Amino acid sequence: MTNKYFSEISLDKELSYRYIPAIFSVMVFLIIILISVSLSIGGSFFKWDFEMKHRYTVQVPAPEIELIDTLDDNGNPEENPLSFEKKTEKAKADARLVLQQTITVFKSDPQVIRVDVVDPKKVQKLVRPFISTNTETLDSLPLPTLIEIDVRPGGKFNLNATLLKLKNIHENIQVDHQDKWQQSIKNFGQAIKFVSYLFISLIVLCLIALMILITKSAVHSNKKVIDVLRLMGARNNYIAHLYQMPIVKSTLMGGFIGSLLALPVIYGFSLLAKSIGLLSSESMAFSLSNNLSVIIATPLIIALISFITTRITVMRSLNR
Amino acid sequence: MQNIKKQQEIIRLDRVGLYYTKDTPICFNLDFSFFAGGFYFLTGPSGVGKTSLLKLIYKEVTPMSGLVRVFGKDLSKLSAQELPNFRQKMGLVFQDCRLLDHLNTLDNVALPMKIAGSDLKKARVYAKELLHWVGLGQHIDAFPSTLSDGQKQRIGIARAVITRPKLLLADEPTGNVDDISAFKMMSLFEELNKIGTTIILATHNRQIVSTFPYPELQLYHGQLSYSQQDQYSMSGQ
Numbered sequence: 001m002t003n004k005y006f007s008e009i010s011l012d013k014e015l016s017y018r019y020i021p022a023i024f025s026v027m028v029f030l031i032i033i034l035i036s037v038s039l040s041i042g043g044s045f046f047k048w049d050f051e052m053k054h055r056y057t058v059q060v061p062a063p064e065i066e067l068i069d070t071l072d073d074n075g076n077p078e079e080n081p082l083s084f085e086k087k088t089e090k091a092k093a094d095a096r097l098v099l100q101q102t103i104t105v106f107k108s109d110p111q112v113i114r115v116d117v118v119d120p121k122k123v124q125k126l127v128r129p130f131i132s133t134n135t136e137t138l139d140s141l142p143l144p145t146l147i148e149i150d151v152r153p154g155g156k157f158n159l160n161a162t163l164l165k166l167k168n169i170h171e172n173i174q175v176d177h178q179d180k181w182q183q184s185i186k187n188f189g190q191a192i193k194f195v196s197y198l199f200i201s202l203i204v205l206c207l208i209a210l211m212i213l214i215t216k217s218a219v220h221s222n223k224k225v226i227d228v229l230r231l232m233g234a235r236n237n238y239i240a241h242l243y244q245m246p247i248v249k250s251t252l253m254g255g256f257i258g259s260l261l262a263l264p265v266i267y268g269f270s271l272l273a274k275s276i277g278l279l280s281s282e283s284m285a286f287s288l289s290n291n292l293s294v295i296i297a298t299p300l301i302i303a304l305i306s307f308i309t310t311r312i313t314v315m316r317s318l319n320r
Numbered sequence: 321m322q323n324i325k326k327q328q329e330i331i332r333l334d335r336v337g338l339y340y341t342k343d344t345p346i347c348f349n350l351d352f353s354f355f356a357g358g359f360y361f362l363t364g365p366s367g368v369g370k371t372s373l374l375k376l377i378y379k380e381v382t383p384m385s386g387l388v389r390v391f392g393k394d395l396s397k398l399s400a401q402e403l404p405n406f407r408q409k410m411g412l413v414f415q416d417c418r419l420l421d422h423l424n425t426l427d428n429v430a431l432p433m434k435i436a437g438s439d440l441k442k443a444r445v446y447a448k449e450l451l452h453w454v455g456l457g458q459h460i461d462a463f464p465s466t467l468s469d470g471q472k473q474r475i476g477i478a479r480a481v482i483t484r485p486k487l488l489l490a491d492e493p494t495g496n497v498d499d500i501s502a503f504k505m506m507s508l509f510e511e512l513n514k515i516g517t518t519i520i521l522a523t524h525n526r527q528i529v530s531t532f533p534y535p536e537l538q539l540y541h542g543q544l545s546y547s548q549q550d551q552y553s554m555s556g557q
Contacts, residue, residue, distance in 0.1 A: 228420065
């Protein structure tokens with residue numbers, strides 16, 4: 001029975017050629033996972049960095065209940081409970097006023113695009129692991145009210161002028177920017193990205209070296225056939241093409257197997273990342289949709305690299 | 321017209337020198353011309369260099385001195401890019417057939433057409449016709465390992481002629497076959513020669529050389545000469 005097409009060279013007996021799909025599936029799997037890690041971490045850090053760069057957190061002091069509780073107007077221990085309740089109310093009203101004035105300062109600034117008071121429950125949640133799990137204890141704590149503000153990216157927000165205005169409202173209002181501690185985390189993210197790219201480069205280099213060895217071995221084992229083809233007038237391009245097509249088919253097959261293997265792993269990562277809150281779900285870290293292009297493109301790029309490597313190797317071998 | 325055609329030089333060896341070692345020449349200051357449409361037997365003792373002389377013509381080896389011109393082209397000036405086109409104009413039959421074992425008979429024969437860029441379907445149609453011509457129409461799906469030496473050699477011949485070459489170089493094509501098969505092959509070569517292909521056939525087979533009325537060129541001591549019988553007949557003309 002005659003096949004529709006035939007190839008002059010026989011690669012099926014080449015042991016190294018037969019293992020191409022298996023080897024390439026593992027390599028492509030590793031590359032996809034590394035790219036996914038790198039992209040997800042890089043993307044999350046970028047988004048987070050962008051948000052943080054334009055965000056300030058304002059601490060408005062809590063009502064000074066502790067002082068009210070213990071001292072009267074002359075600084076002596078409080079004895080009159082009625083006066084104490086009044087003073088408590090007054091302190092709370094003062095604190096509300098300070099908060100309101102602080103909010104007004106920011107809202108009146110055209111460079112400020114968002115002013116949100118952080119829910120006190122959320123603030124309690126933040127300090128709970130360090131102080132107490134007891135709700136009553138947390139309620140009694142004089143936690144400051146936090147206000148998150150976002151300034152216009154690229155705008156001219158004048159922090160010093162704002163600080164002066166806030167000083168006039170209350171001397172203990174603080175404005176925090178995340179720059180100080182953010183840098184070390186950014187560096188860590190960059191390091192992870194760098195290591196990922198380094199590993200990807202090493203894997204690709206290994207694949208190229210492997211392709212060169214497999215192709216050289218295949219050229220060597222088909223030397224007699226190549227000699228006959230050349231005597232019949234076959235051009236080097238023609239012979240190179242005979243190697244390229246089966247090798248590209250094998251690498252594509254291996255590549256797509258690797259992609260399929262990577263799918264559940266990336267999905268597992270996305271679930272894990274969301275469950276431990278390591279990366280925000282908004283950033284779509286490790287999400288399949290975000291990594292779909294990587295999953296599809298990686299085997300194609302690897303096949304293209306194999307195609308070019310095979311061609312160059314065959315042509316160089318034939319020219320010798 | 322036929323006479324003019326026969327006088328056209330297809331191969332010109334001009335003071336060609338080729339050596340196994342410094343003291344053992346294959347050919348030395350060899351001057352010779354082969355004419356288009358001719359049929360030549362190339363004879364000589366084993367190891368004298370018949371195969372090497374053919375290799376000089378299809379440029380698998382290059383002469384150490386002198387010039388080889390084939391189809392009017394100086395082979396020393398033939399570039400690597402021109403070599404495939406040059407070889408596509410000639411058909412080669414090897415003593416060891418050199419068939420591709422993993423291809424069936426049909427595809428082995430179709431191969432030169434595929435290499436020359438022809439459509440595979442068309443090549444297979446031609447190959448089928450040729451296999452019938454060489455008497456192997458029943459073996460188109462057979463693989464070389466299942467065929468006899470004579471059958472393989474006929475496939476080799478079919479493969480060599482499928483592109484209708486201007487020049488056919490056959491190196492001991494009858495070396496491994498019995499006399500009946502050898503004569504069958506000779507009739508194939510004759511038919512091909514009748515349609516204008518120049519044939520140079522290296523052989524040991526004295527019976528064939530004496531049976532067919534074509535000039536015998538003897539390679540001996542590095543020189544190529546017509547056999548005495550041919551010299552008489554040529555001088556008689």
